[in-house]
Amino acid sequence: MIPYGRQDITEEDIKAVVEVLRSDWLTQGPTVGCFEAAVGEYCGARFGVATNSATSALHLACLALDVGEGDHVWTTPISFVASANCARMCGADVDFVDVDPHTWNMSVDALKKKLLDADRGNVLPKVVIPVHFAGLPCEMAEIRALSEQYGFRVIEDASHAVGASYRGEPVGGGRYSDITVFSFHPVKIVTTGEGGIALTNNGHWAERMARLRSHGITRDPSHMEGEAEGPWYYQQTDLGFNYRMTDIQAALGLSQLSRLDAYVSARRRLARRYDQLLAGLPIATPAYSLNANSAFHLYVVRLNAAGQRRQVFERMRAAGIGVNVHYIPIPLQPYYRRLGYKPGDFPDAEACYAGALTLPLFPGLAEADQDYVVAQLRMALEHA
């Protein structure tokens, strides 16, 4: 089976992990600090808080921005469920802004309309979470301008977009948002096995996220209530979690990071190659943006005839090609339906989903395998 995504692990990666295994630190230690600094430096962010997953980082980001019961958080329906769940984990209400059917990212026009309505009803969001779908950065300058106009905070769910750039700068630098989250799950662009990070330029939020990552405990007397009772003393000041990354994972991440640019170039090259090979088929290939350069976490096409998607999917799988579908709109999941969402609420997202098919894309994908994928897709479309 040619998978839709696959990690690339080198001998250097293995050596780096083994080195940590032979050291004194296995859990969060010096290597996590190095990894945080390296990701921050790559993106131009002052602070990085590494976690055991992007889901944890999104949760911490919401908590740092004081999301809680009675607050409203908006995200996009075309994403992994974690983009919305993070706000629910804080007790907030979640709503969705429909996508731009061209880029599949949160539509800025739909956001403007929804903000106008929300302003009239006095239910403005506290936080908006745009997602850089498939690695293509959202129109962040416009989203930032709206955040200033309406007074909401912005968390970028950049799980797909490590190595992407927007207006000539790496995603994660925080010019247009408050906190940015990356995922290091193995299907993403660089991996730590499981893992994530929250980047910010705000020291207060960084400290808050770091504390909540580890049970809400601090050993820093300046963050304690009252006096420290001795060198052993720590305080639990908030209700936190164990969301820590291990040094083992961070060593893998640091080693992987040295190949981030090479990975993204390989993904972009293979994506362009798909664009050319797929020209003329009854599908839409991924959109490009003048303002942004995608990291191409995913290569998602949209079938003109959505009714053929299931048959095409099954034929491709039978041919040994691990096609996938990104994403089932979050509001159509049973959990969100129970909160009141129903088919028809987000028509553009539903239309994208109906025709969506993710083709294999990863740096180690051989051109011969890519040719095979295209040939099989052509046949499947002809027979559908």
Ligand SMILES: *Cc1c(COP(=O)(O)O)cnc(C)c1O
């Ligand atoms: C993968 C993903 C996540 C969750 O990442 P984990 O590291 O697996 O927790 C969140 N948001 C999006 C958009 C993702 O693709």
